[in-house]
Amino acid sequence: MPDWSYQTLFRPVLFRLPARVARTVTLNAMRGVSRIPGGTFIIKTLGHMEPSPLLESHHSAIIFSTPVGLSGGVDPHGTAHRALSQFGFGFVELGPITKEQQITTDPIRMDLTNEALLYPSEYENDGLQRFIHRIRNPGHRLPLFARIAADQAHSVDHAAEELRSLHHTLSHENLAGIYVEAISEKHDLTSNKELLQQMTELALQVRTTDHDHARQLLYLYIPLDFPNDELKQLLQDVDTSQWDGFVIGNAIHEQDRIRIGKEGLALCIDKLQLLREMTAPSAIIKATAGVHEPQDALDLLHAGADYILLHSGLVFSGPGLPKRINDAIIYNKISQTPPPPEPSFWKHWGWLSLLGIGMIIGGMIAWLIASSSVLLSYDEVFLGMTRTEVGWINPHLLHFMSHDRITLAGTMMSLGILYYYLAKNGIRHGLHWAKTAVMCSGIIGFSSFFLYLGYGYFDPIHAVAAAILFPMFILAMRSNPDQPLRSPVNLHNSREWRLAMWGQLCFVILGFALCIGGIVIAGVGVTNVFVPQDLTFMGLTREALNNANPNLIPLIAHDRAGFGGALLSDAVLILIVALWGLQQGQRWQWWTLLLGGAPGFVAGLSVHYGIGYMDFIHLLPAYFALALYITGLILLYPYSMSEVRSAKR
Missing domain, CATH: 3.20.20.70 (Aldolase class I)
Incomplete structure (x- = not known):
């Protein structure tokens, strides 16, 4: 029951109950969570309240x-x-x-x-x-x-x-x-x-x-x-x-x-x-x-x-x-002690910055290819067909493949932006939550490379990109002692703070929702590959695609599984920032969430509109996520942009 859920959801309900009943319900709920296997870990994860040795x-x-x-x-x-x-x-x-x-x-x-x-x-x-x-x-x-x-x-x-x-x-x-x-x-x-x-x-x-x-x-x-x-x-x-x-x-x-x-x-x-x-x-x-x-x-x-x-x-x-x-x-x-010397660019945070920039550039190139030729030469070799011949199978097939690849490209750009900002403003200053966020996201992201192999398709460009970027990730995770936040922190239960609790709730829900979405998409990618709306849009059955070319489904599966893995990696970053990182007056955090989320939403929604894949049920999760994203940014803005002031007593 962190503040972002207590202030927004639970307190309004509990304060309407008789006080003894509210206390009993609250404490029994906490007791129930703490007694299940991993319950205390859940409490720690949601609140990140472990005391610093400085205390x-x-x-x-x-x-x-x-x-x-x-x-x-x-x-x-x-x-x-x-x-x-x-x-x-x-x-x-x-x-x-x-x-x-x-x-x-x-x-x-x-x-x-x-x-x-x-x-x-x-x-x-x-x-x-x-x-x-x-x-x-x-x-x-x-x-x-x-x-x-x-x-x-x-x-x-x-x-x-x-x-x-x-x-x-x-x-x-x-x-x-x-x-x-x-x-x-x-x-x-x-x-x-x-x-x-x-x-x-x-x-x-x-x-x-x-x-x-x-x-x-x-x-x-x-x-x-x-x-x-x-x-x-x-x-x-x-x-x-x-x-x-x-x-x-x-x-x-x-x-x-x-x-x-x-x-x-x-x-x-x-x-x-x-x-x-x-x-x-x-x-x-x-x-x-x-x-x-x-x-x-x-x-x-x-x-x-x-x-x-x-x-x-x-x-x-x-x-x-x-x-x-x-x-x-x-x-x-x-606040009265001198800050530690700033680490060298090449110590750890610089490598993560380069990793982020590399992913942004890679995402832009992937987006350009996916919106033009769609298929690369080695894709055509794997299929034994040219791009034109693939289009003869069904006029929507290339559009569908473009839709998967553009959404993956947008997610890569989002990841790159998040990595860059967390490197510059978090890892560089030894913030524990930022290191944890990058570590978890990177492990998921690089591990998801193996999902590409789920249907037996090996993507050489993805392999080369992973081989180049993975050492940067390892170098970024080198020894980096935790340092306390040296910026002023929130001191009051102000209106800005209360609004921020709602904004934080929006981003926590968004983070969890995207995690679920990434797992589901990756799971679909290595199993059934398609959801019913996909096949309806293309006007094809899975069997018809397989009969047209048995390598089509493995190629599409590789794109879908890769997108699911990237989305999960992206979601973990957003979730940890929302759960642990938000502080008053940290403007860079608001800009990180804004710029880090924008490419994913722009890519995902624009490509659906561009190819005419407008099934409402299929896009409903995206609309829900976009609503949370915009609402969360609006509610967090006053808190993120306001300076911390001490009380005058």
Whole structure:
């Protein structure tokens, strides 16, 4: 469920359902995908959210692959943690955890205007024993942190004893750390002082009795809307250095519910600044409130947070939010560092540029031949017939063969343009997604040469072209270390971004559709060769063609299979660009899609009109693809052409 499907298709439907139902449907769907064979690979492929090594950090012996964590309230029952762990998170929170299960059937509501979730209870959870089972079977390898809370109705001594019991039980589990809720807005100042003092003594005891470097970390959990003046008094009266860190909550308490949403950001920044004033500079602080777009996360990090957790932002912005935040953090890190030296033209990207130029020239020559003589001399030798004699068999036969060869020529030109632009703007700068796109496309494209042999026809020009171009592909794929994108990335859920989600959806559908089309055409080319509409256009049967010349079908099959392979290679490039590559302000990407798609559509549609092959069913996939192509370009234009701007807060 990437943003391009969530924002466009799923969110409008899910937001019409009761919130609990929508959450259950979403998480169960994610769980279902992650549990099928290859399910996590599908999630990774659609989102390309693997964290960069540049994001890795350490706290004690704990390794965080990213500073972005998953809040416990997003998936309180652990339904889809295996799937969610693939979204670019560096750690996962469980809880709040209370000793006994707490359940309410009251509805969860949504404030769409203010982007907030309204929960009837802050402590609704499955109870300690079910959480222990979840800890032992997490379904992922991310560090786990548990937030523990006592029954708020009990006395301070009872609450302290309950927290100690929860900590003692969980201290034997595979947790990286525990968040202790020792401050509550429901207690008076005196009660909070007493409870905090007892829990600080527990933190001291853990520090002095457990000398294992891999011990669980203890964090003090601070309610988001707890009054600052009271918080100052509490922190002044205890030794805060005994805590490994602090966690700022995300709930704004109202009369009969809690509010978790975007409006918590300002309160969270205020709490961060206070904590930074009153704690050691080395103190680790996690912030959990109000992150709905990458700029929010940057604001929290700038205000003093070391790590952030996502909750309501995932609901309103979509599952791509962790990746977008990670990209923004990476850019902030590298923007002040000098770029690496630009590689030589002959290192790798230059060879891919030459490969692209070669395919463009080859496509133009093939188009010229296909629109004039159609057959080459070695084609006539293979058939044992001249072009004129082939035309005597049926007046539409040469037109049909021209139609196959022109569409192949247009696809070759599209491939060449895509290779050239990806070489110049992607491979040259070490962009991982660009290298992956070219690698997958090239393997498919050069492997499809063997489809030419499906009916026993060997095309010497294709063989020579492949022999010349393949070494360029190999040289282009030489050692080329991944480099982060050094251009500004999207920071806001702007109108341009939302339109771009629709544009991205169009190109993702187009990429998948062309992949299917390429596979089908290649499959037809090496099996039946013709679809019924082909034979209707020519006014011939397969048997009549075979009787006229047994080498005609192998020759046509060679063209069709070659076109199918080239189309699949082209489709993979478009699909990966759409899935992984699109970024705000990257104008070259828009021009790549425009120029890379144009020759294929012009060739395919113009030749059908030119020869009069206008069967609507036959051309319907092309019309559908063209509609997606044009619509996608229109919707992506504002996003691709606009500059990235930081928020003014």
